[in-house]
Amino acid sequence: MKQEALEVLKNRRAIRQFKKDQITKEELAAVLEAGTFAPTGAGTQGVQIVAVQTPAYLERVKALNAQILGKPGMDPYYGAPTVVLVFETEKCYTHTLDGAAVCTNMVNAAYAAGLGSCWIHRCKEMFETPEGKELLKEWGLPENLTGVSSLALGYADCPQPQAAPRREGYVLIV
Numbered sequence: 337m338k339q340e341a342l343e344v345l346k347n348r349r350a351i352r353q354f355k356k357d358q359i360t361k362e363e364l365a366a367v368l369e370a371g372t373f374a375p376t377g378a379g380t381q382g383v384q385i386v387a388v389q390t391p392a393y394l395e396r397v398k399a400l401n402a403q404i405l406g407k408p409g410m411d412p413y414y415g416a417p418t419v420v421l422v423f424e425t426e427k428c429y430t431h432t433l434d435g436a437a438v439c440t441n442m443v444n445a446a447y448a449a450g451l452g453s454c455w456i457h458r459c460k461e462m463f464e465t466p467e468g469k470e471l472l473k474e475w476g477l478p479e480n481l482t483g484v485s486s487l488a489l490g491y492a493d494c495p496q497p498q499a500a501p502r503r504e505g506y507v508l509i510v
């Protein structure tokens with residue numbers, strides 16, 4: 337067994353406090369590449385990943401998520417300097433599941449690369465709004481993309497959280 341990979345899968349935790357420093361291009365590339373190697377239904381690779389680092393776009397994305405959350409002014413991405421958005425496209429054979437697989441690969445890759453990450457919800461609703469569609473337009477993407485989820489990404493600015501005990505009966509072997 338590849339112990340190192342299993343340790344990454346077990347030890348990755350959601351990080352909810354980030355340093356302001358931007359991650360390196362190499363770190364970002366490693367995380368995004370891991371996303372592109374996630375399994376997708378029928379191998380369609382129909383998922384669209386968008387990494388947001390430009391301050392003006394970050395502000396708009398964070399504000400949009402906060403608006404959906406009903407907490408304007410809050411940063412639902414915990415100060416992360418990079419936000420990764422994941423969309424399903426018309427090419428996705430297995431829709432949201434493909435996007436979720438991509439997100440999972442990326443959070444585990446982030447931990448393996450020494451970064452912190454956290455899944456952040458409400459991506460679907462964000463990109464159903466006129467502002468979400470305007471962002472897609474400005475990025476040269478089709479306005480009919482469906483948001484799956486998003487990730488906060490950066491250097492953790494907190495101690496490594498501990499995993500909650502695993503639920504009894506989580507697994508059944510028959």
Ligand SMILES: Cc1cc2nc3c(=O)[nH]c(=O)nc-3n(C[C@H](O)[C@H](O)[C@H](O)COP(=O)(O)O)c2cc1C
Pocket residue numbers: 348349350351352454455456457458485497499
């Ligand atoms: C689909 C999904 C959506 C999530 N959305 C949020 C979110 O909006 N905000 C947040 O702080 N954490 C979010 N999380 C992170 C979970 O709360 C976190 O994974 C869970 O508490 C377990 O902690 P762990 O990742 O450290 O094991 C989300 C996780 C998943 C899988």
